[in-house]
Amino acid sequence: GQNIDQPTEMTATEGAIVQINCTYQTSGFNGLFWYQQHAGEAPTFLSYNVLDGLEEKGRFSSFLSRSKGYSYLLLKELQMKDSASYLCAAMDSNYQLIWGAGTKLIIKP
């Protein structure tokens, strides 16, 4: 079956760095997406990886290892506004997104 695993909740300190891990198992693979979702709001796109390696975009970076079925989202210089849920989603062979349940990130001052 198809499955995405990510931690339910993480806590970090303002100004610090946090890494949110995601493992996936899908029928075929057409890339890995990360979305941010603030409470009560819609998910918004953060990053897309289809090749192995690290993609850096400002304070956020995303890494993919296709052989290990593994990705992580790295958030640097954490700000209070980064408190949100982070959703990992893998695209399967039918170009449909399979979503993880999300990681709730709590930032403490």
Place this chain on the structure above:
Amino acid sequence: IAGITQAPTSQILAAGRRMTLRCTQDMRHNAMYWYRQDLGLGLRLIHYSNTAGTTGKGEVPDGYSVSRANTDDFPLTLASAVPSQTSVYFCASSVRAGASETQYFGPGTRLLVL
């Protein structure tokens, strides 16, 4: 530019009633999607449409129907609502269906079925 709009924002519905959730996008995107989001679960695809005039079933289609008469609109209908359909419903769109295509989400409809 509004992007994607959904209506209503929220709704309380009696079980057995029929309900249509509306979704409109002004980005001329070809592909559109309906998801439901429940606590502790990932977004689950209900139905999708790769282009106007075509629709397909997602992971959890039972009890729901869709239509795609034109590019902009993608309504979701619950023929006879049941309490298990209580959820937050998100409509999304992408330029086309395919690898690397980012999906953009509407603000959601919060539905409570009693």
